[in-house]
Amino acid sequence: ETGVTQSPTHLIKTRGQQVTLRCSSQSGHNTVSWYQQALGQGPQFIFQYYREEENGRGNFPPRFSGLQFPNYSSELNVNALELDDSALYLCASSWRVGAYNEQFFGPGTRLTVL
Amino acid sequence: GESVGLHLPTLSVQEGDNSIINCAYSNSASDYFIWYKQESGKGPQFIIDIRSNMDKRQGQRVTVLLNKTVKHLSLQIAATQPGDSAVYFCAENGGSGGGADGLTFGKGTHLIIQP
Numbered sequence: 001e002t003g004v005t006q007s008p009t010h011l012i013k014t015r016g017q018q019v020t021l022r023c024s025s026q027s028g029h030n031t032v033s034w035y036q037q038a039l040g041q042g043p044q045f046i047f048q049y050y051r052e053e054e055n056g057r058g059n060f061p062p063r064f065s066g067l068q069f070p071n072y073s074s075e076l077n078v079n080a081l082e083l084d085d086s087a088l089y090l091c092a093s094s095w096r097v098g099a100y101n102e103q104f105f106g107p108g109t110r111l112t113v114l
Numbered sequence: 115g116e117s118v119g120l121h122l123p124t125l126s127v128q129e130g131d132n133s134i135i136n137c138a139y140s141n142s143a144s145d146y147f148i149w150y151k152q153e154s155g156k157g158p159q160f161i162i163d164i165r166s167n168m169d170k171r172q173g174q175r176v177t178v179l180l181n182k183t184v185k186h187l188s189l190q191i192a193a194t195q196p197g198d199s200a201v202y203f204c205a206e207n208g209g210s211g212g213g214a215d216g217l218t219f220g221k222g223t224h225l226i227i228q229p
Contacts, residue, residue, distance in 0.1 A: 033217075035216070040221075041221055042219030043203075046216075102148070
């Protein structure tokens with residue numbers, strides 16, 4: 001088990017609502033990345049936060065936004081939920097030194113949009 | 115980044131046999147590759163990684179081979195055990211050293227261990 005924790009474990013929302021997911025990074029890690037994993041697919045990169053700023057972003061619309069706090073924990077916010085947003089949302093933390101950074105994943109939050 | 119794909123969605127092997135899971139990648143800028151194992155209801159678990167300046171790396175019961183000429187990656191698991199049953203993903207960094215472009219994952223191979 002990694003030291004990355006996520007909350008909540010499961011969440012059910014309806015279309016049009018907003019949701020906030022939370023992640024606590026592994027001790028000593030300063031970088032958090034978020035991924036969306038649809039059923040039967042590999043994770044897809046949403047964005048990465050480093051030093052409280054968005055450091056990189058995948059092909060996701062602006063209604064996906066995030067925050068990173070001074071203790072390196074992070075939030076993922078999704079506005080105007082759509083049915084296709086139903087997925088497992090994974091948080092991964094890493095220590096950004098050098099060119100290669102092993103990412104440690106949390107257990108994920110299962111979001112269902114009805 | 116460009117996509118990373120896997121050749122087989124499901125691989126069934128006998129317990130005790132060796133398993134080989136293959137992965138093709140298309141982003142020639144990628145210089146860091148990782149294999150992850152994901153069990154049902156859990157997040158991906160790091161297995162082994164390899165940098166582009168290497169062509170082979172060994173861990174405990176696992177070996178990763180990298181062929182940059184044909185952009186191919188493989189994971190070999192020796193003496194498979196029931197606990198090896200999971201979905202295996204390869205991932206590449208697209209040449210983004212700091213990870214700012216995130217990891218690009220393939221769709222995964224479901225490894226099934228037959229008793």
